[in-house]
Amino acid sequence: MSKKQNTYLLPYPVIEAAAGGDVDAINAVLKHYAGYICTLSTRPFIDDAGTVHMRVDPEMRRRLETKLITRILKFKIA
């Protein structure tokens, strides 16, 4: 059970350090959620020819990353 959890949960020390404001830990968290962020910020783009492409919106991705960082720093370990 714990093995399965480790694949999608961040290790506790990283969470602790990130909440404390450690830069490397925050980067690790960002990297951990990079895939999810990309998924969320993928949206259809219509090019000149009228075809629809699913692309990552870079502006949206940056906004999500910023939001994640601010949320990490607000996180209180109970």
Add this chain to the structure above:
Amino acid sequence: MKISSSDCDCEREITIQHQFDCVCRKALRGEASDYRREMARRAKYEVTFSELSESEMNRLYVLDEYEMEKRTYHVLDFDVEVKSELIAEALDALPKQKRDVILLAYFLEMSDAEIARKMNLVRSTIHHHRTSSLKLLKNLLKEDKNNE
């Protein structure tokens, strides 16, 4: 067998791991839907410049007109407005009749014959006035330029 205290600690850590994961995902999901809503709202009002028609483009700016910037001449029963100060100055230097001819011919775009009828003169007189005053104007403007 694990010791109960460390087991408890481990469970606490796992709980926090889950909490953290949940908090992060919620924040991201919320922000993403915020962004999408914002985009949808903007899309309702935003138009690209290339899609604007010319009349809509022209409504985007206004050029103020001030009385000071133009000079008004009264010719026959018309009011002629001259906007360029340089030309107005040169026009002032011309005798009245020549100025009237120039104003009628170039600002009101009347033909020599029309002007002649209005001013009770012969067409060739008007033509002469027009060409000679053009020459005069040319010299005046040239002098102005040299003086600068």
